[in-house]
Amino acid sequence: MKTLHTAYRVTDLDTSLDFYRVLGYRELGRVDLGEGSLLLVLAFPGEQVASLELAYRPTDGPVDLGTGFHHLVVQVHDLEASIAALTLAGLRPSTPELPGGPDGPRTAWISDPDGYRIELVEWPRGHPDGLTADDFPRN
Numbered sequence: 001m002k003t004l005h006t007a008y009r010v011t012d013l014d015t016s017l018d019f020y021r022v023l024g025y026r027e028l029g030r031v032d033l034g035e036g037s038l039l040l041v042l043a044f045p046g047e048q049v050a051s052l053e054l055a056y057r058p059t060d061g062p063v064d065l066g067t068g069f070h071h072l073v074v075q076v077h078d079l080e081a082s083i084a085a086l087t088l089a090g091l092r093p094s095t096p097e098l099p100g101g102p103d104g105p106r107t108a109w110i111s112d113p114d115g116y117r118i119e120l121v122e123w124p125r126g127h128p129d130g131l132t133a134d135d136f137p138r139n
Contacts, residue, residue, distance in 0.1 A: 005050045007054075007055050008052070008055065008063075009057060011113070011114050016054055016114065019112050020052065020054070020112070024044055025051075027041070028043050028050055029041050037057045039056075040056065069116070071109075071117040074121070075122075075129055076120050076122050079120060082108075082122075083096070083108055093109065094108045105124065106122040108120045
């Protein structure tokens with residue numbers, strides 16, 4: 001088994017799609033569920049398969065994030081350049097952080113139109129894409 005993609009329910013499909021396009025996603029396809037409901041399937045350039053699905057169900061009303069969901073993580077190759085490009089596009093990413101200390105990943109945060117938090121991560125040179133067992137202390 002493996003994780004395939006994450007799905008978010010969104011309040012305004014056009015506003016959310018504009019946001020995720022600025023973030024770098026491209027649309028792979030749409031599924032019309034009837035009665036105005038749609039699934040919009042997205043991926044980053046270079047990805048052959050979907051990594052994010054936007055579920056739009058207008059009859060469900062506005063999205064309420066509650067307290068269960070925390071964040072999505074998106075890898076960037078150059079955090080400073082990504083922050084600059086997102087800021088230029090009118091988005092408001094946070095300033096860079098070093099949560100793992102000076103030798104760890106560099107991160108910044110941004111929120112989508114519904115309030116879903118996204119962590120932008122630039123891994124140190126030579127680090128695999130994503131967390132591995134080597135990132136955690138051994139007992």
